[in-house]
Amino acid sequence: MFAWLRNIYESWIDYPKQPGDLLSGRYCVRSLLGMGSYGLTYLCLDRHSGQEVAVKLPRPSKRAQAVQLLQREAHIMRKMEHPFIPKLLEIDQHSDGMYMVMEYVSGMTLEELIFEQERSFTEQECIVYILELMERVLHVHERGYIHRDIRIPNVIHREGKPYLIDFGLALAVGERQEDVFTEAMLEKRAPERQDVAFYSDLYDVGHFMLFMLYSSYEPQPDQPPGSWQEELMLSQPVRHILERLFQIRPRYEHSRQFMQELEEALLQLEVNP
Numbered sequence: 001m002f003a004w005l006r007n008i009y010e011s012w013i014d015y016p017k018q019p020g021d022l023l024s025g026r027y028c029v030r031s032l033l034g035m036g037s038y039g040l041t042y043l044c045l046d047r048h049s050g051q052e053v054a055v056k057l058p059r060p061s062k063r064a065q066a067v068q069l070l071q072r073e074a075h076i077m078r079k080m081e082h083p084f085i086p087k088l089l090e091i092d093q094h095s096d097g098m099y100m101v102m103e104y105v106s107g108m109t110l111e112e113l114i115f116e117q118e119r120s121f122t123e124q125e126c127i128v129y130i131l132e133l134m135e136r137v138l139h140v141h142e143r144g145y146i147h148r149d150i151r152i153p154n155v156i157h158r159e160g161k162p163y164l165i166d167f168g169l170a171l172a173v174g175e176r177q178e179d180v181f182t183e184a185m186l187e188k189r190a191p192e193r194q195d196v197a198f199y200s201d202l203y204d205v206g207h208f209m210l211f212m213l214y215s216s217y218e219p220q221p222d223q224p225p226g227s228w229q230e231e232l233m234l235s236q237p238v239r240h241i242l243e244r245l246f247q248i249r250p251r252y253e254h255s256r257q258f259m260q261e262l263e264e265a266l267l268q269l270e271v272n273p
Contacts, residue, residue, distance in 0.1 A: 023099060024092070038168070039056045039070055051104075055102075057100075058097060070100055072180070082136060084164065085136060086103040107156040111211075119215065127269070131259060132162055141198055141254075146198065146200060209241075210228055217232060241261055
């Protein structure tokens with residue numbers, strides 16, 4: 001009964017802002033972009049600059065914990081400074097509390113690209129794209145952080161380039177999620193993603209890569225469902241890479257190892273397409 005009442009209360013107090021609402025007398029809400037474990041992110045029009053921005057507010061139901069996590073996320077984003085990672089523009093207080101303003105990256109997710117634009121990827125195209133994405137991931141890793149949420153919604157395809165967004169779950173190398181997030185905010189993660197380590201991000205990249213490779217998959221009539229190893233006709237280098245990403249074979253301990261093998265695989269595919 002208590003849990004039910006708590007859910008009703010949180011739904012009410014966290015009810016999103018509506019289009020036309022004004023934040024801090026400056027940011028006019030256009031739409032809700034997403035709702036996470038501790039924050040709500042809106043697409044807004046900055047009335048000062050005329051530009052679209054993303055504004056993240058803490059969830060009222062999470063109280064001071066959400067404010068602390070929003071400040072923490074802003075601190076991490078300040079350290080990124082990369083042309084393909086949204087820039088932190090401002091973090092400040094307004095009449096309703098704390099808010100964080102970021103560059104808004106318009107574009108499509110990979111899912112939208114494949115299913116709405118009917119885009120498919122060859123092995124070579126997939127490797128080229130993943131190498132570009134990994135340049136962003138490596139940038140994060142070299143600043144001492146693990147993104148921990150490299151999923152399809154958090155990679156935006158814009159003008160042919162991948163942008164890495166949403167650092168809400170990021171942790172510094174050596175941190176424990178239990179020391180940062182409350183138990184209610186902790187998500188159940190696969191064993192391969194539990195550690196706050198480079199290879200947990202690479203495991204996520206493996207699933208991202210697999211999704212791209214399935215864009216060219218055409219099942220045969222009456223073919224029973226199978227594993228990706230059974231369904232996809234992959235070259236030996238690409239299969240080997242995926243098995244290391246999924247920790248079937250010895251895992252990559254660093255992003256540079258993975259990127260080097262990607263480059264070697266690309267060369268092999270160019271020689272023997």
